Amino acid sequence: MRYRPSPQLRKTALGATALVALAGLNAPAAVGFAERQYHQYKINQPRYKALYGHWDLVDVPQEFRINAIHAALLHTGKVLLIAGSGNDQRNFDAGRFQSVLWDPSDNSFKEVDTPKDMFCSGHAQLPDGRLLVAGGTARYEKLGGDVTRAGGAMLIKNEDPDKPRLLRKGTVFVGASGRAYRSLFDVLVPRATKKVYAPKAKRKAAVKVTASQARVYVEATVHGEKGISNTADQYAIAGLKGKDADNVYGLAAKLGLDKKDFQGLREAYEFDPVAERYITVDSMAEARWYPTLVTLKDGRVLAVSGLDDMGEIIPGRNEIFDPKTRKWSKGPDRYFPTYPALFLTQGGDLFYSGSNAGYGPADQGRVPGIWNLEKNTFAPVPGLSQAGRTETSASVLLPPAQRQRVMLLGGGGVGESHASTARTAVVDLKAKKPVYMDGPELPEGTRYLNAVLTPDDTVFTSGGSHDYRGKRASDILKAQFYDPATNAFSEAAAPTVGRDYHSEALLLPDGRIAVFGSNPLFADKDDTQPGVFEQRIEVYTPPYLFGDQSARPRLARHALTVGRGGTAVLDAADASAVAKARLMRPSAVTHATDVEQRSIELTVTRKGDALSVRIPDDPTLVPSGWYMLFVTNAKGVPSQAQWVHVS
Structure with a gap:
């Protein structure tokens, strides 16, 4: 039966058309109003929804509106939204860290006690349904002009083979120059190693002691340039005397007022979806900020990359979490930029699509490839066009997973580059020699694209911006479906909320798609007004839910x-x-x-x-x-x- 609008809707459409004609003779503002009215009329028609789907804003009570940095669907059907400090240093300084549970079935919300700043952590689903959350923020970045105390990494040595040494936060280190620095964190320095060599002819047994070491971040006890040290120095630890002072000491090179990057956390937690609380597990050996956590074939989880406790990118030291023991062990060493997109492939290897986010030099760790963990070998996968624009791109293992095809979508230049690309590319990992092949282009160059698998074997993509963090009012109010069977995009209804950096999207159990977050730098086209974190939740209902x-x-x-x-x-x-x-x-x-x-x-x-x-x-x-x-x-x-x- 042919659709016929109701009398009221016909009046709305006729009224909007008449107003457009009238406004054309009067003011441009009226034309804009009429066009918006007609657009609202059009997108709410059943035929339009059946073709393109529909977006709805979720009514979120004020007390549950948070800066959603992370989103995870739990087996209870609820969505865990993690803000931590939410990229807001005021929250960090106040120790105010947030997580919220949202139940889409009845639109109810609940705040969850959050023990640490999980802002920019990593996460993975565990075999029992708990969510592993590891890493986060130990310190916010400071630009050069905002650094008031000189600081940097201090290497602590312990030459005592009989006992380790725990130095508490606030320990003072004094150099030969008299400059003093205070540690910002606790640090445990293991005992030194001692090896006894068997005696040789006419010689006594030899003993060799090798000092242990650990790092800690320190800041000058005074403000400004008086705290700068430009030369290597050895530092005595205030309060230690005698042999203790001889055995335990600090070493540092330059301690200056230069820019300080974010620092990572070692702490890890499991979120229990039934008890709805975080449970502390063993900490990682490395502090990590911006890490990727990826599930392995045996249910263990590999943690890769991130910024460490000094704010430096980790040079390839990876580790593995065992959910049975809740402890970490050393993993195979390999360097990647932060948040590398790593997919478990059939056979157990990991495929690095080339997608990543945020930190790392342009000439290291950017090449896509297949990583054999057991042999720790890496086979590059060639063919990716515009290979210098994979940062802030999206990647998905295309449906169904048995076909072992991965798609990379959009992306931009390294760091704060204005560059972006509409390029997509697909690789068949079952091929004898996998090679990326260009796919259909996105409507425009896009960074921070959200890509979600749907039950009908398509990929829903939406949002993003064509500039770094939405600069120059570049958020993209478009959405589309990619069909792997036809290798083509089709149009979807446009979202009403712009989404760029720090946005997320996921499939809900009822077949809809929820979108969260967005953290633009600026709020205007001229980049003069500071941006505001987007706390609204928008839900997309695909066309398949508007049929019979x-x-x-x-x-x-x-x-x-x-x-x-x-x-x-x-x-x-x-x-x-x-x-x-x-x-x-x-x-x-x-x-x-x-x-x-x-x-x-x-x-x-x-x-x-x-x-x-x-x-x-x-x-x-x-x-x-x-x-x-x-x-x-x-x-x-x-x-x-x-x-x-x-x-």
Whole structure:
């Protein structure tokens, strides 16, 4: 039946048209108003929604509006939004750190006690459904003109083989020049190592002691240039005497008033979705700010890159978290820029797409490739056009995961570059010699693009900006779907809220997509007014939810548990209407980086009214954990998700 607007809507449309004609004879402002009225009329028509989808703003009570830096979907169906200090030093200085749980099913909110500043941490889904959160912020950056006390890294030596030395925050170090510096953190210096060599002819046994060492950040006890030290010096520790003073001391080169970068945290936590609280686990060996956490084939999690406790990029020291022991161990060394996009591939290798965010030199760690962790070898993948514009790009493992194709979308130049690109590229990791091939271009050059896998095997992309952090009013109010089957984009309804740096998007269990955050530098085209962090939440309803909903497949709402390689029997309302089934891993996303999401094709079997699906038995394809199970009909309309725990 052909759609006919109601009398009231016809009046609205006719009124808007008349006003446009009248305004054309009068004021441009009136024309703009009329155009906006007509646009609102158009985008709310059923036919338009069925073609392009629809955006809605979420009503968020004032007390729960936070600067969402991280977003993760939990197996309870709730979304954990983590701000930490939210890129606001006033919050950091006050020790005010925030996390909020949002339940999209009833639009309820709850604030969660947040023990540390998890701003710019890393996260990954664990096999039992908890969320691992590691790293964060120990100190905010200070530009050269804002640094009032000279400071830098102090290397602490301990030559005592009998005992370690714990130096508390505030320990004072005094150099030969008389300049004094105070530590900003606790530091534990291990005991020195001692080796006894067997005696040789007419010689006594020899003993060799090798001093241990640890680093700590220090600042001058006085303000200004009087605290600067431009030469290497040895520093005595105030309060130590005798042998203790001889054994334990500090060494430092330049301690100046130059720019100080963010410093990372060592602390790590698990978020329990059932108890709805953070649980402390073993700390990392390295402090990390802007790290990537990626799940491995055995359920362990690899932490890669980040800025350390001195504000310096970590030179390739990676480590692995074991959820069984809740402890970290050394991982294979390899250097990457911060927030590298690393995907677990079939077979267990990691693929580095080239996407990254924020920190690292332009000529190191930027080449895409396949990383074999066991041998610690790296095979570059060539073919990426505009390879110098991968920072702040998006990457996804295209659906279904069995095809092992990764797509990179947009991106920009290193650092505060104005450059951006509309380039997309796709690589087939099953090829004998994987090579990136150019895909269809985005509507315009885009940094900070959000890309979300959907149950109908498409990729929804939205937002971003074509300049660094939305400079020059460059937020992009566009959205589109990428279809891997046709290798083409199609238009989607435009969002109403601009999203750039520090924005996130993820798939909800009901098939909608939620978008959070945005942290523009400026609020005007001339870059003269400071930007305001975007605290509104916008939800996109795709076209597949505006068709005939009576034909929408329906699954039972209770959770299932199934072993890898096993079969799950589904309670479906109409098994004969089900065409496909997908197992979709929930997102944990920040800084345009989401290496968690993947969509796995399931084999569907029908026997009368009974419907069953088989879970692949490959842990590199289906890592243990919680998944959303969607079934779709022949038109691609998905069910609401049923949660499945794969073990």
